[in-house]
Amino acid sequence: MALGGSAQAQLFPDGFPNPFRAPPGKWFTKDDVTTSYNYCEICFWKCGIQASVQGGKVRKVDGYESNPKSRGMLCPRGQGGVATTYDPDRLKKPLIRVEGSERGSGQYREASWDEAYDYIAEKMNQIKFEHGSESVAFFGHGTGDAWFASYLPGAWGSPNAAKPSVSLCTGPRETASQYTFGRGISGHEQIDWDETDYIVLIGHHIGEDTHNTQLQDFALALKRGAKLVVVDPRFSVAASKANDWLPIKPATDTALLLAWANVLVEEGLYDAEYVDKYTVGFEQLAAHVAQYTPEWAAEITEIPADTIRRIAREMAAHAPRAVLPVNRHTVWYGPDDMHRMRSLYIVNVLLGNYGMPGGYYFCDAPVVEAYPHPALPLSPASGGCGGGSTDVVTDSPFRPAADRGKFFGTATAVQELIEPMLTGEPYPIKGLFSYGVNLFHSIPMVERTKQALKELDLYVAIDILPMEHVMWADVILPESTYLERYDDLLLQAYKTPFISARFPAHPPLYDTRGAFDMAKQLGERLGLGEYFPWENVEEYLDRRLSSIGSSLEALKDQGTIVRRGRPYFADWERLNRNPIGTPSGKIEIYSERFAEAGLDPLPVFVPPIEGPSGMYRLLYGRSPVHTFARTHNNPILMEAHGENGVWISTSEAAGLGIRHNEYVYLENQDGVREGPVRAYVTERIRNDCVYLVHGFGHKTPLMRIANGRGASDNYLQTRYDLDPVSGGAGLRNNWVKLVKGAPDPQHPPVAWLAREGSRA
Amino acid sequence: MTEFYGLPFSVHFWHWPTLIHFALVALAGGMVLVTAIASIKGHPKTRTYALITMVLIVLDLITLWVESPSRFRFTHVWLFLTITPTAPIWLGAWGLIISLGSSFFVWLDKGPKMLWNAGLVVGAALALTYPGLALAVNVNRPLWTPVLLVLFPLTGMVTVLGLAHLFKQAWAARWLVTVSIASAVMGIVYLFALATGSAEARQAFEYLWSHDGLWLSVGIAALLVAPVLIRRLPLLAGLVPILGATLVRSLIVEAGQAQFFGF
Amino acid sequence: MTRLAMAIDLASCVGCAACSIACKMENEVPLGVNRLWIRNTTVGTFPNLTVEHRPEQCLHCENPPCVPVCPTGCCFVRDDGIVDIDVKKCIGCSACIAACPYDARHMLPQGYVSKCDFCKHRVDEGRMPACVETCPTLCRTFGDLDDPNSPVSIAIREARRVDVLRPGLGTEPNLYYLNTPAAFGLVGETGGTL
Amino acid sequence: MTRDAATRPVEPADVVEQALQLVAATYRSPDAALRADLDSGAFATAVAELAAATGVAAPVFQVTDWPKLQTTYVTLFVTNAAGVPAPPYVGLALDGELLGPSAEALKRFLAHHGVETAAGWHDLADHVAAVAEAGVLLAEAGRDDAACVLLERFLSPWFQRYAPEVVAADDSGFYGPLTEFLGSLLSEVSCETAA
Structure with missing residues (x-):
């Protein structure tokens, strides 16, 4: 009997996909659609979502009504962010840099997780032996930063744990709020x-x-x-x-x-x-x-x-x-x-x-007991969106964070930890963990960062995609995406505080793990096993939830537990409590504490620095379909907004002879050049500044879609002005000029890249 | 100034194979009319014409099949299983099929001749007019004006008459001169109507003129070659109007896909 | 009778493309084409400016020019007013693409024409289309125009101004734009300045 | 369903199995088993036997440096500063996307024939090595027809799409020659019977 025809039908339960047949039924017509609760990780608003899985793949995510942060709706990033999980460019296995190869040259071999952990632990212990545990710095951003920028560094004993979400983002508002109201601004804006x-x-x-x-x-x-x-x-x-x-x-x-x-x-x-x-x-x-x-x-x-x-x-x-x-x-x-x-x-x-x-309004996070564990030797001042830490780490035997003395605030400033890697002052930092922090697209002075990385003894990158900085690491630990992993509970301070949980929609596609597992495994190898007493993440979550009379199983069907809040003064006064946490117990318009520290007790205006003539102040902002620099290899989102343009006013552009959509270079005050980038000639901006959407201008062929599209504001930020109070890095004091004559880069369509262009 | 998240499908939907179809269907439609007249008049070469007609129609159908994105599906059968007389393409499909069948029987020289002649006349009318109609119904695309209802049959006839003239058919020369001039006049009328029309028509005219003005002028000028050269350089007089007519048709089909909305 | 319609409040829309991407995921719209896209247009001169954020998609016209030109009858209007496509009959001739004044139809790589169908699979289950459900500015309303209490009827009734795209063509769209930011109406219709 | 002995192609059925075995061994992450096979010469023997049985020119390959082989594997198939030349997923070669219709068809196909990925396999089911291994399992179970389908409809397209990329990018002297060899071998090993 011939192999073909009926035989073929017998071999294939429902036929081989045929491009010439009517389009097959869409995912929602299939009968194996299941849903699972999650919270979105594409930006850090953390909307409650429900992921619809069909055929082992998440097809769609939607908000759900009972979650106060989505209320059944979702933004473009949340909708399209799913595609990142199925990005062929993802990191898939732990990688160890080839012995003797130069950092940044990107030569790796695959390793087992055990091998990777052992490698890291050995190097960390060596750094501890030679320089002290403070010499390992931890940068973290994302849900897992609780493990890599707070818990693990606290257990290990390094105050040099930092989040870019403080000194490159919320620092000033948090410090101001702490010293005015005695409370932070919550992770979202209340x-x-x-x-x-x-x-x-x-x-x-x-x-x-x-x-x-x-x-x-x-x-x-x-x-x-x-x-x-x-x-x-x-x-x-x-x-x-x-x-x-x-x-x-x-x-x-x-x-x-x-x-x-x-x-x-x-x-x-x-x-x-x-x-x-x-x-x-x-x-x-x-x-x-x-x-x-x-x-x-x-x-x-x-x-x-x-x-x-x-x-x-x-x-x-x-x-x-x-x-x-x-x-x-x-x-x-x-x-x-x-x-x-x-x-x-x-x-x-x-x-x-x-x-x-x-x-x-006032908001506090819902209270859920922490999993019982021994007290951490120190609480790192990494701060975060939800309010800077007020603890100054001075207890022996640990030295204070390496950025101490540069500014008044207490949360660690991520950009100030780069300098010690280069200079060894006040003491050397020889090891670095980068958990989801894009070192080259968030921290100013990229060249300085690259030099600093070369000086390290150990650099570990934990990420989902092979971002530029990841390919400099000694060990790359691939993380599962939010659709593939459990994470800690989200305890959200809100008008109605709520608890939501993340359940994997399907098992990890590759040999990837969640931050939780990585921290525990690594902690055990570092001799910190007592701080990681739980068996696994399910047991950890279930135990925590049992303290509020719930369980992991219950939350699996529920997604979110909503609490009542105390939004107004009246609510607190009914309970005879004062929400204001300042020493005076009142809102401190005049800050005694600032006065004591020799700072201005009342706000003052500092006249702006003026730029070189013929140059424009570089402002930057957001695209509604992108988050930071992390969504630019997502074909769905990149198709909606595939490259940024430099906004310049119509009158200035006319003076420079620059046409709308013409490609130009951007050159900053230090001669750093970015582009080619489109000129977006518009009436919508003043004459004295130009504007770029942040996050574009990736420079790695490893991310086929992101590579080379648009210009990066961060590469043009070769200087910054430190806020002496909060430690924030003022990035908008960089000036650029537009240089004509850039070639049209002729970007291939995203659709083509996503299908064909496996190689640059 | 406008920017998009995502883009509307405003790219060209008809590509060069479609332009070949528009050229071939002009020849085929015109040839059906020639066959019809020959058959009615009892011209001695009727059977030859019928054969040529069939070849042209089949070539055109092959082009249509090749350009169709659904060429490996058999959904085209629905063209003939539904009744959608409002759709010019449906009319064209039947026009070509009727013409093909009628030509076949004329070529066989069997059966009721009156019926085949009637079939040829109806088929010619449909096959000649439907390309222009398929464009003109799209009132949203300002370059496809009702003038095309006249211009396309005329330019279609030009290509056939030019061909007939090239193959030394004695009756062709006179008609070629007449129809070429008529085509050129309609071409000018087409442009004039656009240039003096509504705001949208004027915008469309500017677009057309700035993109294809030169070639359009060349095309119209080529249509006037036949009257001038018909006696002195008969070969050129046959060839040039064919090229002119095809050029004018192609440019209008190609450029007319633009619509000027929202910018 | 049911007459399904959608209204988009341009005073609320910020042009974020949540609808567009939700549509893409929901309907597995391939890369390279869109059922729904956003047109953001700036009008005016510094500092007197406005921006119209306008989502566009199939308008499900009462008098759809795409339907009569379809030679196989694959384009048709459902009883509830959704302009739909029977892909089994589509021969990919693009006549409907040519006829659509709004560029709302596209060719799929497999050679079929496709476009917004108001998420008919959701509508048939009594749910809202994906774009309506996800919109974080709540600018979209959807429902039955013949029901005076449907969200869309209420929104249209309460709107300060109601416009449709290219009214001159007589297509009578069932997608309404409410409260245009520019006083002259929708951008690209009649032109105009602030 | 059994194949008629009279219409059996010239190649014996175990050529298919061996070829699949070799594909599986070659495209797995270079591990201890591969090293053992290389050191013992079993790998080279299998290659030579297959070459002899099919008439495909035997490749000249070498493994001078084990760490180099590991690095090259990563450079070719896993991660590479200049872009991964040959992602090892057959679905990607067929559909241009991961977990697309072909990958789904493969999954259904394997499920239909009772093959599933092992718990320790942390990669997609349409990884070249996994598909080849599934083929070996099917062949061992006497389902040569199913093994052939894997070879023809899934593995061959991957080699057609990516073999030139591997050959161009390889600097180990191992993956390039072997991929070229296996690519031609797979196109030679015809499972089709004369109708």
């Missing part, structure tokens, strides 16, 4: 959108920054008729929804805020009762802001004094249901970043909205 009537956004890119529920709340507030004012040198998406757009001169926001404080005080528009009841230091403020008149600010900010006055009066008219929301990325210009955030809070306080409906 704005009472449901109740507010008047919103003033300062450099806050809602709409381009698609934080799901924030966007929902924002849209609903506008639908309700809330008024919106947007302060931004660029006509952002939020500005396109605004009643007023104030195209402010970059780096002068503090002046505007101080002038608003001036108007509120001088015209008696502030909430006197609130200020009296909840704050200290108003008199000092009143005296201090008398000098900051709208006329003074008008000259600095290039916003007319009348407009400044009018907006202040409108705010006051809507108070306390008028709010100036805090944004997330607050390291802007360096020296006065913390003061800017303090001024923002103080204007809010003058409006009497903190802890009041329509302003800022």
Whole structure:
């Protein structure tokens, strides 16, 4: 009998895929669709999602109603982020750099997990023996950073654990909040959108920054008729929804805020009762802001004094249901970043909205007992989105973090830990873990970082994709994606605090593991087994959940457990408790602690640094379909937004003879060149700055789709100004010029790359 | 200024094989008409014409099959199993099939001749008009105007008459001159109507003129070669109008796929 | 009678493409083509500007130009108003692509025409289309126009301004744009400045 | 279903099995078993036997340096600063995507014939080595027809797509010659019977 025809049918249960047949039924027509609960890891808003699995592959994720952070909706990144799990370019197996090969040359051999752990443990112990445990630094970003930037370094004994989400992002707002309110801003921004009537956004890119529920709340507030004012040198998406757009001169926001404080005080528009009841230091403020008149600010900010006055009066008219929301990325210009955030809070306080409906609400994370373990020898000051650590690590036998003394704040500054790798001052850092931190696309001065990596004795990268910096590591540990792994519980501080869990939608595709497993295995090999007493992640989660009368099994069907919150002062007063955690127990407009430390106790304006002539201040921001620099190899998201363009005003472009969509190079004040990148000639930006969406400009053929598309703002950030209070790195003090004559890079279509281009 | 997340499907949907089809269907449709007239008049070469018609139609159908993205599926059968007279392509499909069948029987010289003649006339009408109709129905694409309902049959006839002239068919020369001039005039009318039309038509005209103005002018000029050269250089007089007509048709099909909306 | 329709409130839409990507995942739309895309257009000069964020997709016209030109009858209108495609009959002739004034139809690599079908598989189960369900600005409403209490009827009734794309063509779309940011209406229709 | 002995192709059935075995051994991550086979000469013998049985020119290959072989394996198939030349997934060769329709068809096919990946296999089921190994299992179970389907419909396309890339990028003197050899071998080993 011939092999073919009927024989073929017998061999194939339902036929071989035939491109000429009608398209096969879509995933939702199949009968093996299952769902599992998860929380999204594509950005760190961490929306609750339900993953639909069919044929061993996640086909679709959706938000679900009962999760307060998705409410059944999802942003573009969450929707399309799934494709990263099925990216052929993923890291698949532990890799060890070939003995004797140079760092960055990318020569690796496969290793078993045991071999990789042993290798790392041996090197770590050697570093500890030679330099002390502090000489291993830990950088972490993502859900697993709890293990690699907090727990493991705490058990191992290194205070040099840092998260870029502090000194490259939220540092100023957290420090300002700690010293004003005695509490952090929670991981998300605790704005009472449901109740507010008047919103003033300062450099806050809602709409381009698609934080799901924030966007929902924002849209609903506008639908309700809330008024919106947007302060931004660029006509952002939020500005396109605004009643007023104030195209402010970059780096002068503090002046505007101080002038608003001036108007509120001088015209008696502030909430006197609130200020009296909840704050200290108003008199000092009143005296201090008398000098900051709208006329003074008008000259600095290039916003007319009348407009400044009018907006202040409108705010006051809507108070306390008028709010100036805090944004997330607050390291802007360096020296006065913390003061800017303090001024923002103080204007809010003058409006009497903190802890009041329509302003800022209070939120705390739901309490779930930690898994019992011995006390960690030290608690690292890595900080994080949810508030900087206030512990200064001074207990012997550990030396303080290597960035101590450079700034006032206590959370470790990631960029300040690079220098000791090069100079050995105050003591050498010889080992580095990079857990999900993109060293070359988040930390300024990329060349310095590369030099520093060359000096290390051990560099371990834990990631999902072969990002540029990953291919410099001695050991590469491939992580499972959020769709393949368990993780710790998400204990979310929110208006309604909630607990959600992550369940793998399917087993890992490759030989990858979750951060949890890696930390435990490594910890055991480092002789820290007592700190990892749980059997496995399921047992760990189940034990924690049992402390609140739940279980892993219960959460598997439930996804999220929602608690009641205490959002307003009234809720706390009913319980006779004070949410304000400052020494005075009140909102500290005037900070004694700053005064004692020799810092300005009231916010001050630091005039901006001016750039070289003929150059533009480089601003950067977000694309609604991308997260940081980590989604740029995702074909679905890259197809929606495949390269960034440098925004330049129409009049400047005309002067330079640059046409819209023409390719140019960007060259910064230190001669570093990026591009080719499209010129995005637009009316939507001021004449004195240019703008790039962050995260593009990857430089590795290993990531076929990301490679070479657009320009990287981070490579152009060859200098930064340290915020002396928070340790934040002000990155927007870099200047670029546009150089004509760049060739059209002729990027192949993403669809083609995703299918054909296996090789650059 | 506009930017997109994702893009509409605004790329060309008809490519060069479609242009070949438009050229071949002009020849085929025109040849059906020639066969019809010859058969009615009892021209001695009727059977030859019928044979040529069949060859052209089959060539055209092969082109259509090759260009079809569904060439390995047999969904084309639905063309003949449904009744969709509003669809020019459906009309064209039947026109070509009727023409093919009628030509076949004319070539066989069997059966009721009146019926085959009627079939040829109907088939010729459909096959000649349907390409222009298929374009003109798309009122959303401003370059495909109702003028094409006249221009396409005329240019189609030009190609057949040019061919007939090349093959020294005595009756062809006179008609070639007449139809060429008519085509050229309609070409100019087409451009004039666009240039003086609505805002959208003017925008479309500018697009067409800036992209293909030169070649379009060459094409129209080529249609005027026949009247001038028909006696002195009969070979050129036959060949050049064919090329001119094909060029004009191709440019209009190609450029007309643009629509000017939303920018 | 059911007359399914969608309304998009442009005052809320931020053009983030959540709908577009949700659509892509839900309907397994291959790379290279889209059923749904976003057109962001800037209007005006500094500092008097506005941006129209406009999602576009098949408008499920009452009078769809794509249907009559289909030579095999594979393009048809369902009883509930969804303009649908019977892929078994599609010969890939592209006549419907030519006829669509909105570039809403595309050719799949397998040689079939495809486009937005209002997620008919969801609609048939009484769920919302994927784009409506996911939209983080809640700018989309969907439902039956013949039911005065459907979300879409209410949204249209309460809108300050209602527009459709290319009304001059008489296609009578069932996708409505509410509250255009520019006073003159939808960008690209009649032109205009602020 | 059995094949008619009269229409059996010239190659004996165990050529298929051996070829699959060799593919499986070659494209697994270079491990102790491969090293043992190489050191003992069993690998070279198998290659020579197959070459002799099929008339395909035997490859000239060498393993001078074991760590070099490991590195090259990673460079060719796992990760490479210049882009991975030949991802070892047959579904990728067939569909241009991972876990696409062909990979799914393969999964259904294997399930249908009672083959599943072992618990210790931390990679996709359509890894070249895994597919070849599945073929060996099927052949051992007497399902030569099914083994042939794996060879023809899944493995051969991978070699057609990626063999030139491996040959071009290899600098070990092992993977290049062997891939060339196995590529031609697989196209020679015809499972089809005369109708």
